[in-house]
Amino acid sequence: MRRRLAVVFASAAAAALVVQGPVAASAAPPSGGSSGVGIQDTTCASNHVCLWEDFNYGGTKYVDYTQGTRPGDFFEIDGWNGDNEISSVKNNTSLVLVLWDNDGYSGTRACINPNSSSSNLATTHGFDNEAESFQLRSTC
Numbered sequence: 001m002r003r004r005l006a007v008v009f010a011s012a013a014a015a016a017l018v019v020q021g022p023v024a025a026s027a028a029p030p031s032g033g034s035s036g037v038g039i040q041d042t043t044c045a046s047n048h049v050c051l052w053e054d055f056n057y058g059g060t061k062y063v064d065y066t067q068g069t070r071p072g073d074f075f076e077i078d079g080w081n082g083d084n085e086i087s088s089v090k091n092n093t094s095l096v097l098v099l100w101d102n103d104g105y106s107g108t109r110a111c112i113n114p115n116s117s118s119s120n121l122a123t124t125h126g127f128d129n130e131a132e133s134f135q136l137r138s139t140c
């Protein structure tokens, strides 16, 4: 174990590439509807915010956030797993979901009301493949 760690530290750049590998490999499950591939998960529990790669809660579910688990409910969407890729969302919380166009809760925004959803952020908000961070708060 110790020797393995040494190798990782010796080549941090290479290790980073290895970490990113599986992400790309799992990025494109074909969306086969309700009876599709087992990996597909269109569900979102109560008090959760869920963000998907494709329309109709398809593709990879990049974010499944539980309300109240981070200070101020600020959430920075991962740069490799979600930034500028989100196409549908479910907001099953009691707060407004504010999606921000840029990292760090800046740029233009789109708001999803409490306990509502958008199966297509392009048609409902003109915000397809834009979100890079979000916050839950009382107003838009």
Ligand SMILES: [Ca+2]
Pocket (backbone or CB within 6 Å): 052, 053, 054, 055, 084, 085, 086, 087, 129
């Ligand atoms: Ca997308």
Ligand SMILES: [Ca+2]
Pocket (backbone or CB within 6 Å): 084, 100, 101, 102, 129, 130, 131, 132
């Ligand atoms: Ca953006």
Ligand SMILES: [Ca+2]
Pocket (backbone or CB within 6 Å): 076, 077, 078, 079, 083, 102, 103, 104, 132, 133
């Ligand atoms: Ca981000």
